[in-house]
Amino acid sequence: xxxxxxxxxxxxxxxxxxxxxVFLSLIFNIGLIKPLVNSVARxxxxxxxxxxxxxxxxxWNNTLVNLLWLxxxxxxxxxxxVRGFSMKISKVLxxVFLSFSIAxxxxxxxxxxxxxxxxxxxxxxxxxxxxxxxxxxxxxxxIVGIAAFYKNIKKDSKKFxxxxxxxxxxxxxxxxxxxxxxxxxxxxxxxSMATMGIVALPGMMTGVILGGTSPEVAIKYQIMIMIxxxxxxxxxxxxxxxxxxxxxxxxxGMLKTEIFVGNSSS
Amino acid sequence: xxxxxxxxxxxxxxxxxxxxxxxxxxGAKAVILGKSGLGKSSLFSLILGFTTPNNGMxxxxxxxxxxxxxxxxxxKIAYVDQDVSxxxxxxxxxxxxxxxLKANGFAGFDRKKVKDFLDFFxxxxxxxxxxxxxxxxxxxxxxAIIVSILLERKVFFLDEVTSSLDKHLKRKVIxxxxxxxxxxxxxxxxxxxxxxxxxxxxxxLEVGKWRQ
Numbered sequence: 230x231x232x233x234x235x236x237x238x239x240x241x242x243x244x245x246x247x248x249x250x251v252f253l254s255l256i257f258n259i260g261l262i263k264p265l266v267n268s269v270a271r272x273x274x275x276x277x278x279x280x281x282x283x284x285x286x287x288x289w290n291n292t293l294v295n296l297l298w299l300x301x302x303x304x305x306x307x308x309x310x311v312r313g314f315s316m317k318i319s320k321v322l323x324x325v326f327l328s329f330s331i332a333x334x335x336x337x338x339x340x341x342x343x344x345x346x347x348x349x350x351x352x353x354x355x356x357x358x359x360x361x362x363x364x365x366x367x368x369x370x371x372i373v374g375i376a377a378f379y380k381n382i383k384k385d386s387k388k389f390x391x392x393x394x395x396x397x398x399x400x401x402x403x404x405x406x407x408x409x410x411x412x413x414x415x416x417x418x419x420x421s422m423a424t425m426g427i428v429a430l431p432g433m434m435t436g437v438i439l440g441g442t443s444p445e446v447a448i449k450y451q452i453m454i455m456i457x458x459x460x461x462x463x464x465x466x467x468x469x470x471x472x473x474x475x476x477x478x479x480x481x482g483m484l485k486t487e488i489f490v491g492n493s494s495s
Numbered sequence: 496x497x498x499x500x501x502x503x504x505x506x507x508x509x510x511x512x513x514x515x516x517x518x519x520x521x522g523a524k525a526v527i528l529g530k531s532g533l534g535k536s537s538l539f540s541l542i543l544g545f546t547t548p549n550n551g552m553x554x555x556x557x558x559x560x561x562x563x564x565x566x567x568x569x570x571k572i573a574y575v576d577q578d579v580s581x582x583x584x585x586x587x588x589x590x591x592x593x594x595x596l597k598a599n600g601f602a603g604f605d606r607k608k609v610k611d612f613l614d615f616f617x618x619x620x621x622x623x624x625x626x627x628x629x630x631x632x633x634x635x636x637x638x639a640i641i642v643s644i645l646l647e648r649k650v651f652f653l654d655e656v657t658s659s660l661d662k663h664l665k666r667k668v669i670x671x672x673x674x675x676x677x678x679x680x681x682x683x684x685x686x687x688x689x690x691x692x693x694x695x696x697x698x699x700l701e702v703g704k705w706r707q
Contacts, residue, residue: 385580387576387578387580388580388581388582390543390545390576390580391574391576391580391581392582393543393545393569394543394569394572394574395574395593395596395599395642395646396569396570396596396598396599396646397596397598398566398596398597398598399566401596401597405582479562480562480563481544481545481547481562481565482544482565482566483545
C-alpha cells in the first residue's frame with residue numbers, strides 16, 4: 230500500500246481552504262487575518278525546512294548528529310518551557326535542562342532497546358521522532374504544572390509561611406503544591422487518553438496509517454507512545470520541581486522573587 | 496530568649512527598622528503596640544527567618560537566627576498570624592496535616608484533647624467537620640489558638656489573634672496565655688484587654704521603648 234503523494238501544485242490548492250477563515254474574519258471583523266497568515270507562514274516554512282533536514286538526518290543516520298539534534302530539540306523545549314513559567318532563563322536553565330534530558334532520554338532508550346528492540350538504538354527515525362513526541366507533549370504538561378506550582382506558592386505565601394512555622398520541613402511544606410501541580414499537568418493527557426480512538430484519532434496514528442502502515446501496527450505504536458508520554462510528563466514535572474527547588478528558594482525556605490520575569494528587585 | 500540587635504530592615508528601599516534593638520526574656524508576656532506599617536509583623540518575620548535584616552543580628556535562645564538554625568527555631572515557636580492562614584479544606588484534615596508533620600512528633604491529633612479545648616474556648620465540636628472557608632473570623636482565630644496550644648511549644652507569637660472575639664472570649668484567651676508562667680508570649684495587639692493587663696509589658700514601637 231503506497232501513500233498517494235501530494236504534488237506541489239495540489240499542496241498549493243490546500244491553501245485555498247484558507248479562503249474560509251479569511252472570508253469569515255472579514256465578515257465578522259474577527260481580526261484574524263494577520264495572525265493567521267503569520268502562523269500559517271511560520272508553520273509552512275518550519276515544516277519545509279525540517280522536512281529537508283530530516284531527509285538528510287535519516288540519510289546520514291549518524292549517532293553523533295542524531296544525538297546532537299535531540300539535544301537541540303531538548304534545548305528548544307527548555308527555552309519555551311521556561312518562557313511559559315515566566316521565569317528567568319539564566320536562573321533555571323540548568324535544572325530544567327537536566328530534568329527534561331533525563332526524562333526524555335531514559336524513556337527513549339527504554340522504548341528503543343526494550344520495546345522496539347532496535348539493532349541500532351540511536352536510529353534517527355526513532356530517536357528524533359519519539360523524542361519530538363515526548364518533548365512536545367510533556368512540554369505542555371510542564372508549563373501548566375510548573376507555572377501552577379510556583380504561582381500557588383506565591384499566592385499562598387502567608388499560608389506557606391504558616392506551615393513552615395508549624396514545624397514543616399521544606400519538603401513537607403512543598404508537598405501539597407507538588408501533588409496539585411502534577412495532577413494539573415497530567416489532566417489533559419489523561420483526558421485525551423480516555424477518549425482516544427473514539428473522539429479523536431491521534432496525529433501519530435493518522436500519520437502512520439496514511440504513511441502506509443496497517444492499523445494494527447499503528448495502534449501498537451500509539452499505545453506505546455501514549456504510555457511513554459504519560460510517563461515522561463509525570464517524570465519531568467516532578468523532576469523539574471525537585472531540581473528547580475534548589476535554585477528557586479532561599480536556604481530559609483523562602484521563594485526567591487528575583488527568579489521571575491518582571492521582578493528585578495531582590 | 497529573644498534578642499534583636501541593631502537591626503536595619505528595609506522593604507523596596509523603605510526603611511522599617513533603623514538601628515532597632517529589642518530584648519524579650521523567657522517567660523515574659525510582651526505586647527507590641529504601634530500603628531500599622533511600623534513593622535510589628537516584621538518583628539515576627541525576622542525571628543522566624545521569613546525576612547532577613549539588612550544589618551544587625553537576631554538571636555533566639557542565645558543562638559543567632561541563620562539559614563541552619565532557623566528550621567529548629569520555627570519548631571519552638573507557636574505562631575498564629577493575623578489572617579489566620581489555614582489551608583482550604585476540611586478542618587479535621589488540616590489538624591491531621593499539622594499533627595502528622597514529623598517535627599511535631601505527634602502521631603495525628605488527639606481527639607479528646609481537641610474536644611476539651613473546643614469546649615473551653617466555646618466552639619461547637621461540629622467545626623471539625625466543616626470546611627475552613629465556612630468558619631467565621633472568630634471561629635478561625637480560636638481554632639488557630641487551639642492548634643498553637645496543642646503543639647506544646649513554649650514560645651507564642653500571636654498576631655492580633657483576639658481581634659474577632661467578643662469581650663468575654665478575649666478575656667478567656669488572654670488569661671489562658673498570661674497565666675502560664677513558663678510560656679513566653681509576644682502578642683501584637685491594640686486591644687485594651689492585652690494592654691491593660693497588669694502582667695503584661697507593652698513595647699511601644701513608635702518610640703522604640705518599653706512603657707513604664
